[in-house]
Amino acid sequence: MTTTSLPESLIATLPGDYYTDPEIFRLEQERIFEEMWxxxxxxxxxxxxxxxxxxxxxxxxxxxxxxxxxxxxxxxxxxxxxxxxxxxxxxxxxxxxxxxxxxxxxxxxxxxxxxxxxxxxxxxxxxxxxxxxxxxxxxxxxxxxxxLADAPPSFEEQVVGAVVARLGDVAAIDRYGIADLEVGKRIVYDVKANWKLIIENFMECYHCATIHPELTEVLPEFADGYAAQYFVGHGAEFGADIKGFTVDGSEGLDRIPTVSEEQDRRYYAITVRPQVFINLLPDHVILHRMYPVAADRTIVECDWLYLKGVVESGKDVSRSVELFDRVNRQDFDACERCQPAMSSRLYAKGGVLVPSERHIGEFHDWIHDRLGTRQSR
Ligand code: FES
Ligand SMILES: [Fe+2]
Known part of the structure; x- marks a missing residue:
């Protein structure tokens, strides 16, 4: 294995065939999507x-x-x-x-x-x-x-637990009152990439400065590449001159009244394995659901949720939607750029993760554990 010869700063990713092999995808269907919530x-x-x-x-x-x-x-x-x-x-x-x-x-x-x-x-x-x-x-x-499992895993552990591990407690998400929000916009993306590339991309911000000019304008700390999801309870703060989480930093929509002062003007991203991303903003919530359809194709449904009054009154949410729609397209383009290279002979043993991406290694360990492939591969 190449892992033994890697410099201290780097760890190995999954091998390329984890992103292309229909047999691995079938194992993921059986042991992840058909077993988990x-x-x-x-x-x-x-x-x-x-x-x-x-x-x-x-x-x-x-x-x-x-x-x-x-x-x-x-x-x-x-x-x-x-x-x-x-x-x-x-x-x-x-x-x-x-x-x-x-x-x-x-x-x-x-x-x-x-x-x-x-x-x-x-x-x-x-x-x-x-x-x-x-x-x-x-x-x-x-x-x-x-x-689909006969005996499902604990919903509290798998789903609620993922949110608590990220935010610190469940009260932090309850304050967004997500069940009572309304879908102001839904966009469905057909992404020609393996679902794990989309998760890995969402977990790191090493790429933010390169591909997300609008996002790093609104969240300046994302430009340094360290804004990872592993700091429990940390949300990235809006820039000083930013009025709202919109494509041009202009005013957002009505703030969700129960969001705390501490959560105001901050963005929190949460990954709920295996297929949900939750993005919390003071005036809206963006929720991504992935439907993996093949080793090299994933449908992503993304909802922008606002207060009922905002949606019912027909307020213009377009600048708010456009920010993350652009982020999504920038991210999915990057994933689609990686997908064909997953079957390159050069990537047969995988690539490498830098220190600010190290937590992705833990995701890869989790994949091995679910699939029972660690020993054999
Ligand atoms: S009624 Fe015969 S297959 Fe459904
Ligand atoms: Fe991104």
Missing amino acids: FCVARSSELGKPGGYRTVDVGRESILVTRARDNSVRAFFNVCRHRGAKLCTQEAGEVKRAFQCPYHAWTYDLEGKLVAAPNLTKMPDIDRTEYGLVNVHVREWLGYVWIC
Whole structure:
């Protein structure tokens, strides 16, 4: 291994094939996305009972819907008869039931089998047992999180714990009242890069001075490259002459009233493994969800959340949105520039991390642990 010959300042990254090999990606689907809590949708986008959305999580298609009692349910999107994909639309609304387009088996919003041709002639069929199969669901921050594991990991440890490890306590995020904010803008990015490149990029700011001119203008401390997420409780401060977190440093939107003085005029970034980034600002919250679709492709859905009054009154959020939209495009361009080189023979043993990126090494250790690949590779 090259690691033994590295200078003190450097540590090795993952080898290139971790970003390109379909077999590694399949292992990640099985041992990460299908085992951990995965954020699938904003609760409000389901609307009223019968509103639904379908998402791919790991190798499975999942149907997320709102039941008659307004609770959120999630099911494998697979008909119990002969396995047709039940809902083929990405989003929609049914009145009171989902009907399979093949032989018309019909399930209510709670997943129970309620009708099928000749069902009355088969009285021994248990309608719950042959109903849709549930997956675990939690709602937090106004988002729906699901877990495909039979015995899910603790939501408090995996999800809430990641936020607490970054901010110091859960009260710090509660003060943003994220569940009550409204989506002012959503942009979906189709990124031709492995999901881990996107996480690694988000975790470091060594690149900020090079590729984020607007961001470093607003957050001057990002220009020195050390603004990493490992300082617990630290948020990057706005520059002295900056009025708000906007593309030109002009005034932002109405401040979230419960945000503390200490959190005002600061930006906090949080990575919640495996696929969520939370960005806290005094007047809005930006939440990224990654949907890894292949070793070299990731869909990123990014929501800009504001106070209800801001969205309802139609205030202009464009300068606010534009700052992080540019940051996203700059970041994803960088990831797409790395992706093709992951299969270069030069990168077969990987690259190196400088001291301000060292915490990415811990992410790589975590990947090895999840996949059980540390020994063999
Ligand atoms: S496969 Fe769905 S009703 Fe037959
Ligand atoms: Fe960046």
